[in-house]
Amino acid sequence: MAGLFESAGGGSAVLALDELEASVLRSLEVQMLELIGPGPGGDGEGDADxxxxxxxxxxxxxxxxxxxxxxxxxxxxxxxxxxxxxxxxxxxxxxxxxxxxxxxxxxxxxxxxxxxxxxxxxxxGLVELDAAAALRWLGALNDLRLTLGVRLEVTDEDEQGLYGLPDGDDRKPLVMAYLWLGALQESLLEAIAD
Known part of the structure; x- marks a missing residue:
């Protein structure tokens, strides 16, 4: 996975994703929605008073x-x-x-x-984000990365060790997602700062 954000000027950004990247990111965000749970109305669609x-x-x-x-x-x-x-x-x-x-x-x-x-x-395809949408994506990517970090029990000291996991390690797919999310987050920060 190699899709990273690029600046589009004025705090906006663009991201080219292939089909697999888009699918993985969507799946992770749907899981995040399930983890956070519905809103006070029950389904999160605003049916509450x-x-x-x-x-x-x-x-x-x-x-x-x-x-x-x-x-x-x-x-x-x-x-x-x-x-x-x-x-x-x-x-x-x-x-x-x-x-x-x-x-x-x-x-x-x-x-x-x-x-x-x-x-x-x-x-x-190409995801184009205005400045407000870029900040929403930044928050969502941060939440995903924090969640995966907890699930993987990542600490500051052992984050570098994640790069050397053997292919047979059961954590490898989550680690790959964690590292990719970190790269996405960093590239988005750089893109909106330009």
Whole structure:
């Protein structure tokens, strides 16, 4: 997989994807949507009462899934010191009022990527992103990379070791996706900075 972003000027970017790249990226984003879950309305398509949504309160506990906990971390406290009651209460309060919006943004970003890829008609092609769409893609790529990093138990120290995995290693396909997403993310950052 070699498709990387190029600058189109003014914070916009273009990405040429072959059919396999588009399929893999779409599949990963659909899995991200499933991981994040539907919105408060149940299906994420806006069937909830808009007034009730304004006053909806989110969860107060961090997600049990480590990948979701990485995407929606506690805002306060040291995870190494869970006995800090005051920090735990502050984190719960912060989560209660912010997590639903954060989930909605992450869901919208992933859905935007899926729809962009659907615009290719199931084939490869050129994805053209204006400045706003580029930022949505950047968020969605970051979320995918963070999630795969958690699933692969990647740490800063062992990221370089991922390049040397033997072909028979069961993690190899996920590692290849993780590294490709990192390259995509980096190229998009460079493209929007030009």
């Amino acid at each position: 808009p007034l009730a949504a304004l006053f909806a309160e989110g969860p107060t506990e961090a997600p049990a899934d480590p990948a979701l906990a990485r995407l929606f971390p506690d805002a306060y406290g040291d995870p190494e010191r869970p006995s800090d009651e005051e920090a735990r209460e502050a984190a719960a309060e912060f989560r209660r009022y912010t997590e639903l919006d954060l989930r909605a943004r992450k869901r919208d970003d992933a859905l935007h990527v899926v729809r962009s890829l659907d615009g290719l008609g199931g084939e490869g």
